[in-house]
Amino acid sequence: MERTDGKPVTGAWGTILSAEEWCELVEELDSRKQSGTGRKKGTTVTKRLLTGIARCAKCGAALSSGVYQKGTVSHEKYGYHYYCRAADGGCGSLSRSGPPVEDHVENQLLDRLRQQLIEAGSSATEVPELTAARQTLRQIEADKAEARQLRADDLLSLAEFAREIRRLEEKEQAVREEAAVLSTAPRPSKSTLARVIREWESCTTDMKRREMERAIDTVISKPAGKGGAQRGAFRPDLIEIVWKC
Ligand SMILES: [Zn+2]
Structure with a gap:
């Protein structure tokens, strides 16, 4: 939408897109038409x-x-x-x-x-972050056992014990959720990995x-x-x- 003098037509109906945004949009659409990929050098939409x-x-x-x-x-x-x-x-x-x-x-x-x-x-195909999460879960178990022992020896008040256990259980819940996501993260096959590495420079x-x-x-x-x-x-x-x- 341009007048013959090249200035954008501005309406009295309020601004939906600024003139600059409009130009970016047109450039983006044009570049898609030209290359089919949406890329164009030297524009902000690249x-x-x-x-x-x-x-x-x-x-x-x-x-x-x-x-x-x-x-x-x-x-x-x-x-x-x-x-x-x-x-x-x-x-x-x-x-x-x-x-x-x-x-x-x-x-x-x-x-x-x-x-x-x-x-x-x-055989070790586990992501390192998952190994770390499992380690954290073991540590939380040990901390809970220690808190129980301290409580049994009367070195923690009931209130302190309850607070500590709640804190550890909340942490445990968060790490379990993280581990669940990690253990299902898709890993590409060996042949896919090899191909991506080999052909990276020409991608x-x-x-x-x-x-x-x-x-x-x-x-x-x-x-x-x-x-x-x-x-x-x-x-x-x-x-x-x-x-x-
Ligand atoms: Zn910033």
């Missing part, structure tokens, strides 16, 4: 590798991606970045150059898939995204803290990956 997967540690908002301003060092070096976008309801205080974050997450994912491939060859962004969404819950991007923002080298400690399986 679906990059970590779009919708990476989140801001400060406010939890999903990070958007954007192209650095042309002519800047950042544009020369990295091209684009992920950032917490205030217009989408985020805190707006976080930005990370795209390629180093993506490389890091891809490497971590491949390491994990390689490890899963090794484990798929042996399209969409293919990589599918694999990431299967294995990764969230990639949390943490702020650098006082004075450490984006100065020099990439900091992998500021990226936390939450795995699904």
Whole structure:
């Protein structure tokens, strides 16, 4: 909907989409028509590798991606970045150059898939988090036994004992639920793992995204803290990956 002078037609019926949002929508639809994948370089609607997967540690908002301003060092070096976008309801205080974050997450994912491939060859196919959950449950059992013993020896009042048991049972319930989810998390077959690892470099962004969404819950991007923002080298400690399986 454009007039011949190129200005968007604005109605008197109140704003449903702002002119800018309308342009983004048109661009998105056009890019889908052209490529069939919804990707188009240099627009805010580009679906990059970590779009919708990476989140801001400060406010939890999903990070958007954007192209650095042309002519800047950042544009020369990295091209684009992920950032917490205030217009989408985020805190707006976080930005990370795209390629180093993506490389890091891809490497971590491949390491994990390689490890899963090794484990798929042996009998130990349990995810490490499930092993940890089982360990926690055993510890809770031991703590309950200790509380009972302390109560029996009259070293805990009845009120203290009741509080402690309730605390442990609540924790036990939470860990049991977590373990139930983990034990049903789907793991790809050995041949699938091998193929993904072998063909990763030639995968399209969409293919990589599918694999990431299967294995990764969230990639949390943490702020650098006082004075450490984006100065020099990439900091992998500021990226936390939450795995699904
Ligand atoms: Zn934020």
